[in-house]
Amino acid sequence: MIAVVPVLPTWLDLGATAIFALSGALMAARLRQTLVTATFFAVVTGVGGGTIRDLMLDAPVFWLRDPWIAPMALATALLAWFTPRQWWERQILEWLDAAGLAMFSVLGTAKALSYGVAPVPAMVLGIISGCAGGIVRDMVAGVPSIIMRPELYVTAAALSAGLTATFAWAGLPNLAAWTIAAGAGFGLRLAAIVWNIKLPGYSRGKE
Template sequence: MDGPALPPLLDLAGTAVFALTGALLAARLRQSFVTVCFFALVTGVGGGTVRDLLIDVPAFWIRSEQVAPVVFAVALIAWFTPSRWWEGRLLEWADAAGLAAFAVLGTAKAMAYDVALLPAIVLGVVSGCVGGIIRDVLAGVPSILMRPELYVTAAALAASGCAILTMMGLPQGIAWSVSALAGFALRGAALVWRIELPAYSRDD
């Protein structure tokens, strides 16, 4: 099925940011270069692949001549740069950027294929979150999904903003930028101030 496509550079940028988080996590775990490449790939394309399968279109990276080289280049960057460059919370901030970007891109692509508003938002959340979840599961570290700090909520904000602003008729560039910045800001606030959703606490 052929259909509308998102600007390739935006998809590549989102893929690269998420791929970097996967490659850096594998490097931090002292894995081989092959494993670093694999983590970069599954993290970079995981969410978008699930989105495309649900929309019933070919996975966005299958027919692209750019995605695989970009993922490989990101893996090389993670492999050859000193580990001190990536110390601290840079991995989490890169993940926040990828989360917001992919949530917006996922929603925009779903709407371009005439998916209804609420399902399009859900697909945006899937696009933003699934790659990171796969990365964490493969690495054997606690998934971000299971932590109380805002993560899925930030993806939902970015996805909802994209859908609503687009429906209001705002230019795509403005709608996407505002929505991605909102999602990134919320995730950033959660990282800085440890903003969390209340956990289930009923004992009866």
């Protein structure tokens, strides 16, 4: 937890960005937007969470440093556009979103810890950067935010972020810790989608 900067291998950011970018491009396609707008959606969804994370940590914004991330997000939009529709059936947008959510929750927490942030705010930053991609995508698209869905969403991000902080405290090697933490959050979100798992909603009063 010493401030060794940077600790995150670039390909992790690259992978998480690609996954969210694909979900953004698919959202634009569903809304019958053009290829250029789909590309814009891919980019802002892909880089949204990581950008907010880096701004808050006063770290260099990852996709302005790394010359490959922006082209990769553009390529993702082309992939979504020119491949057969049946590759992208209804739920795949949500699965991709789940994967991006888990990965950015882990990455955000780990990067914050590596910048010397205390565990609780580091987890919160992880959760925010995990959820931000989907929030930005849905806001720009004008559709209801995915985080308001009844199936566990923020909870899955919190699981990934919490495990990342716990494993760092316990001294686990990074790659193993991150894989387990991301897998747990991703698995929980998938299970929530498939079996329609919900936490109880607020139910006091009648209003």
